[in-house]
Amino acid sequence: MTIAHIESVGPAVHHDPPEVVAQRQLLGVWLLIAGDAVIVGSLLFTYLYLRGLNTQKQWMPAGVHGASLVLSWGLVAVTALSALAVWSGEQSIRRGKKDAVSMALVAAVLALAASAIGVAQLAQIPHALNSTSGVRQIAGSYASSLLALDMSNLAHLVLLAFLGLAVAVRVGRGATSAQAWTHARFVRIFWVWVASAIGASAVVTTLFVNSPH
Amino acid sequence: MTTTMPTAPAPAQPAHRGSAGGGLMRRLNFGTGVLAGVALAAVAWLLSHSLLDSAGTFFQDQVATITFIGWVVGFLLGIGAFNGPINWFRGRDLTHDDELYLAGKDLGPRRYWKFCTDHKVVGVQYFVMTMIVLFAGGVLAMLIRIQLARPGDHFVNPQIYNAFIGMHGILMIVGLIVAVSGPFGNFIMPIMIGARDMAFPRLNALSFWLLVAAAVPLLAVFAVGGISDGWSTYAPLSVQDHVGMDAFAVGVTTFIISTTIAGVNMVTTFITMRTKGMKLDRVPIFTWGVTTSAALGLYAMPFFAVALTLLLSDRALGTSFYLSFGGGTDWLWENLFWLMGHPEVYVILLPAVGAVLEIATVFARKPLFGYNVVVGGMIGIVGLSTIVWAHHMFTTGWAPALNGPFMLTTELISIPTGVVFLALLGTIWQGRLWTRLPLLYVFGFVWNFIIGGVTGIYLSDVPVDNQMHGTMFVVAHFHYVFVGSVLFGALGAVAFWFPKMTGKYLDERMGRVAFWLVFAGVQVTFISMFISGLMGMQRRVSSYAHAMATTNFISTIGAFVIMAGMIIEAYTIVTSWRSGREAGRNPWRSKTLEWQVPTPVPLENFEVPPVVTSDPYGYGEAAPPLEAPAGHPDATPVTVGAAAKEELQS
Numbered sequence A: 001m002t003i004a005h006i007e008s009v010g011p012a013v014h015h016d017p018p019e020v021v022a023q024r025q026l027l028g029v030w031l032l033i034a035g036d037a038v039i040v041g042s043l044l045f046t047y048l049y050l051r052g053l054n055t056q057k058q059w060m061p062a063g064v065h066g067a068s069l070v071l072s073w074g075l076v077a078v079t080a081l082s083a084l085a086v087w088s089g090e091q092s093i094r095r096g097k098k099d100a101v102s103m104a105l106v107a108a109v110l111a112l113a114a115s116a117i118g119v120a121q122l123a124q125i126p127h128a129l130n131s132t133s134g135v136r137q138i139a140g141s142y143a144s145s146l147l148a149l150d151m152s153n154l155a156h157l158v159l160l161a162f163l164g165l166a167v168a169v170r171v172g173r174g175a176t177s178a179q180a181w182t183h184a185r186f187v188r189i190f191w192v193w194v195a196s197a198i199g200a201s202a203v204v205t206t207l208f209v210n211s212p213h
Numbered sequence B: 001m002t003t004t005m006p007t008a009p010a011p012a013q014p015a016h017r018g019s020a021g022g023g024l025m026r027r028l029n030f031g032t033g034v035l036a037g038v039a040l041a042a043v044a045w046l047l048s049h050s051l052l053d054s055a056g057t058f059f060q061d062q063v064a065t066i067t068f069i070g071w072v073v074g075f076l077l078g079i080g081a082f083n084g085p086i087n088w089f090r091g092r093d094l095t096h097d098d099e100l101y102l103a104g105k106d107l108g109p110r111r112y113w114k115f116c117t118d119h120k121v122v123g124v125q126y127f128v129m130t131m132i133v134l135f136a137g138g139v140l141a142m143l144i145r146i147q148l149a150r151p152g153d154h155f156v157n158p159q160i161y162n163a164f165i166g167m168h169g170i171l172m173i174v175g176l177i178v179a180v181s182g183p184f185g186n187f188i189m190p191i192m193i194g195a196r197d198m199a200f201p202r203l204n205a206l207s208f209w210l211l212v213a214a215a216v217p218l219l220a221v222f223a224v225g226g227i228s229d230g231w232s233t234y235a236p237l238s239v240q241d242h243v244g245m246d247a248f249a250v251g252v253t254t255f256i257i258s259t260t261i262a263g264v265n266m267v268t269t270f271i272t273m274r275t276k277g278m279k280l281d282r283v284p285i286f287t288w289g290v291t292t293s294a295a296l297g298l299y300a301m302p303f304f305a306v307a308l309t310l311l312l313s314d315r316a317l318g319t320s321f322y323l324s325f326g327g328g329t330d331w332l333w334e335n336l337f338w339l340m341g342h343p344e345v346y347v348i349l350l351p352a353v354g355a356v357l358e359i360a361t362v363f364a365r366k367p368l369f370g371y372n373v374v375v376g377g378m379i380g381i382v383g384l385s386t387i388v389w390a391h392h393m394f395t396t397g398w399a400p401a402l403n404g405p406f407m408l409t410t411e412l413i414s415i416p417t418g419v420v421f422l423a424l425l426g427t428i429w430q431g432r433l434w435t436r437l438p439l440l441y442v443f444g445f446v447w448n449f450i451i452g453g454v455t456g457i458y459l460s461d462v463p464v465d466n467q468m469h470g471t472m473f474v475v476a477h478f479h480y481v482f483v484g485s486v487l488f489g490a491l492g493a494v495a496f497w498f499p500k501m502t503g504k505y506l507d508e509r510m511g512r513v514a515f516w517l518v519f520a521g522v523q524v525t526f527i528s529m530f531i532s533g534l535m536g537m538q539r540r541v542s543s544y545a546h547a548m549a550t551t552n553f554i555s556t557i558g559a560f561v562i563m564a565g566m567i568i569e570a571y572t573i574v575t576s577w578r579s580g581r582e583a584g585r586n587p588w589r590s591k592t593l594e595w596q597v598p599t600p601v602p603l604e605n606f607e608v609p610p611v612v613t614s615d616p617y618g619y620g621e622a623a624p625p626l627e628a629p630a631g632h633p634d635a636t637p638v639t640v641g642a643a644a645k646e647e648l649q650s
């Protein structure tokens, strides 16, 4: 490889400029979201595939009803509100406004509230005594697929609560500020992705309930 | 050559709070990781025993799953993997001193036992870990071949034999996924593109220690009953399997988290860390191999994580994803598994192909033949390999109407693969061949990959697959790919980059003995295995008909020859590392950047970032004159003296 010249520099600078680091971290965030999207996508595929097959008519065995729409759309609403709070918190941070800490706290609290709704969803997953295995288990593949989606949503929401609290703490201690706000942006991007994923799972589980077969 | 650390004052740093340069990290290492891992596993075991219903159907699997997760989390806590996120949460960003401490500055050999962020340390850690994992898998291969040396279950019972098969499979898959990308993707790639480290050094350390964390449940599978259904752990058998399956699922999922993080890191490094002038058509081809593999792994591996999580859920929570009596289906497992499983073949293959191409240019003293076409071929492989997965399911009855299309896509993928292969031949063609050890492995790769590749095209054909599916023919085919091609690429990479990583030559004479033994052993073992398969021998069986006794005995002899070669190879690596001949900075007179920096490579690789003005394959062309960096006559590793100029012009 030909190296035409070596840049002449003053003192060796072993840190890239902040904007370069920010671009790099932004790409990392998007790639992590891509990997996460494969996970969420596989769970939605699982739901739709098992519904389409309806093996041994056990998608929704007798006595199983569709999940509560109030809970699933309540979850979407609270998560969307929390995303709004994070977004407005990010704006406040970038403008150096004082309400940044409280907005981040609001977002974290809303994520926790959404997590509580997620727990309520899990509590409603129907169980039944399986006639073939003779074991009390989760009733059919509809309930199983819901459980997987609900657990995934819950795990994401707990992570969001951690991130929201972290932003609040970091702003409070000056680590994230109007001069260094990129981390707040990353948190907001991830937050919006999680809200979209939760929205997608609500859409799928609302539109497609009973098996066509 | 001596290494000089930067003496210039560091840029403005966050204010110090607490002890400088690492804080708590000073006390944490592999030992504290093991202690914390064992402790948390014990706590998890006790808690799950006292809190869960011990009369419940799923009790054992719940306890096993929670306990193994306890180990993984505890180990990571104990080695300091979570210190970064916790400090970030507390608003304590790293100071430059912290970063240097984490990178292992002034720690000496102790840094290899720590959560060390220097990509070169991580590369060496991966190198050692890969050898351990492959050795464990190799021992299991020998046990399998002892069993199959003659018919009749004369060595172990079928249940134990099943555990050998499954664990041989997963250990080799794990070992080969990291065999090239782990050591050389980490150690070499950043230097090749003129970077000071990976894009995310802490994630880099995390991906390595996740691999170590994963190895423990994987090896513990034997202690808790083994697994019975091969590394592909098809449902519903895997739902009913022993507690060993819980250990397997936790271990493999942990490994997948590791590869996903590594994938994010490698792709980001490749895209954002290239030095000035290192355009995308100037990067060494090896970095394309590593990056395309990493990107493909980032897409493919999460499918397996989901499949395994759902499996754990069926086993421990009573869901029915894979159990037909509860509305599930084994086709779900097969789809999720092969959505990962086929791309994974190329995740394993691409870095090895990149290494082989890199070696070929240096030892044929020629530019890479058709650089752009090779890059296009690699990207084509990545794209196509996401739409071929169901060729593993021709005989399962899933979507028979799709057999034709999947046959077509599978045959299509042989086009970009063939193009890359032809480029390798074109690079060697009429070169001034310097037949040192690394080039021997390139030749071995060429020979083996033809056999492994062409037999793969047979198997993509639906009627042939209906006949051959599940036979030893398939096993011989993918061993020609994995052992014959990937392992040869990896061993070639070892021979090639050993001088840069250790400062010593890999002993040429012993290395050649190992090469020829492994090469001959592969032919004997697997050609004979093709014949066993054509005779109708099923894979994964612990015994077989007497008619296949001869071919199986020959395969066993061949396998022991491979093992003998690998033991000599391991001995050569250890002795050369300790007391091999000094190699100097650039023993192969290569033009890529990693050979222009001193050996051992200084902590941040380049004192001053290099600026690149041409591709790295101008062998035989006169190099333009070099300028010494103004004011830094000897500070920079990429200089620049009469000797360096001569080398570059050769």
Ligand SMILES: [Cu+2]
Pocket: B341, B342, B345, B388, B389, B391, B392
């Ligand atoms: Cu395949």
